[in-house]
Amino acid sequence: MCGRFSFSPLTRIIEERFDVEVDESNYKPSYNCAPSQNLAVISNVVPGKLSFFRWGLIPFWAKDPSIGNRLINARAETVIQKPSFKNSFKRKRCLVLSDGFYEWKKEEEKEKIPYRVFLKNETLFSMAGIWDTWKDAEGKPIHSFAIITTSPNELMKNIHQRMPVILNKNDEKNWLENNNTDELSKLLKPYPSNEMTAYQISTLVNSPINDSAEIIKPVNAM
Numbered sequence: 211m212c213g214r215f216s217f218s219p220l221t222r223i224i225e226e227r228f229d230v231e232v233d234e235s236n237y238k239p240s241y242n243c244a245p246s247q248n249l250a251v252i253s254n255v256v257p258g259k260l261s262f263f264r265w266g267l268i269p270f271w272a273k274d275p276s277i278g279n280r281l282i283n284a285r286a287e288t289v290i291q292k293p294s295f296k297n298s299f300k301r302k303r304c305l306v307l308s309d310g311f312y313e314w315k316k317e318e319e320k321e322k323i324p325y326r327v328f329l330k331n332e333t334l335f336s337m338a339g340i341w342d343t344w345k346d347a348e349g350k351p352i353h354s355f356a357i358i359t360t361s362p363n364e365l366m367k368n369i370h371q372r373m374p375v376i377l378n379k380n381d382e383k384n385w386l387e388n389n390n391t392d393e394l395s396k397l398l399k400p401y402p403s404n405e406m407t408a409y410q411i412s413t414l415v416n417s418p419i420n421d422s423a424e425i426i427k428p429v430n431a432m
Contacts, residue, residue: 211283212337212357212374212416215311216241216426217250217324220333224260227334228252228307228382232260241425244418245282248344251339251355252305254346254386258314260382263304267356268344273339275344286360286375286398290391295356303385305377306357310426312415313370325369326414326426327408329376336382338375338398340360362370363403376401 218239221232230252237260243249248262266278277294284295308326317323329335341355358375366373375398377385388394409428415421 211311211370212311212359213245213282213374214418215243215306215308215337215419217243217308217334219309221335224229224250224307228260228305230258234416236262240421242415242418242425245279245296247418249354249355250307251341252307252386253335253353254303257386261304261353264284264340264352264354266354266356267294267298267340267342268352269297270342270344271342275346275352280367281372283314283359283372284411286355286358286395289340289358289398290395296338298342298356300389300391302341303394304341304355305382306332306339306355306374307336311332311337311365311374312371312411315369321413324411324413325408326411327366327373327406327414330405330407335378336377337345338377338385358398360398360400363400363406365403365406365408366400369408373400373409377398395406 219417224232245265251263259343268275268278289295289299310326314322314324338358339355344352360370361377380399415425
């Protein structure tokens with residue numbers, strides 16, 4: 211799964227990389243993005259603007275928004291079949307923006323050890339996301355999303371059995387605009403491991419309350 215990530219670049223870097231307008235009054239850099247938070251995405255309906263959706267997808271037909279707590283990820287292998295995800299996959303896709311994600315490695319007789327995983331060139335990247343809009347009893351809309359995960363590449367196999375779908379920069383526009391589900395499904399694959407790297411970080415990341423640059427420091431540098 212993908213249960214935590216970071217996104218902390220300057221506004222101008224976001225605008226240059228993704229060619230979007232960023233409202234600085236809404237954007238807050240975060241080193242510890244967590245479920246239930248409103249986080250930066252680019253949706254297929256407003257591709258020229260940075261939007262902020264809640265992490266944890268709430269299907270439009272849900273009776274209770276708490277279902278989103280269980281739907282932070284969607285498996286690439288079944289996203290087109292699952293009732294909670296299939297409509298969004300066909301019509302409501304987004305880019306979930308990141309500069310690194312966290313995963314916990316389970317070692318025998320030890321606590322789970324957190325790692326930061328990112329691209330070797332340290333550039334921003336996008337994870338394949340789907341979204342939906344749910345309305346409460348008063349008709350107030352909540353826009354929410356889930357991150358699609360896939361099988362691990364060679365790097366991630368040593369840490370965890372799943373990883374987020376990281377889109378190639380050249381495929382981002384296709385992800386937002388193409389409605390051919392067969393072609394979209396081909397994008398849901400592990401990112402090349404030779405273009406990624408990882409290192410161990412401290413357990414500060416375990417609590418979403420902690421949100422500072424200290425989180426991304428390698429353990430041997432603290």
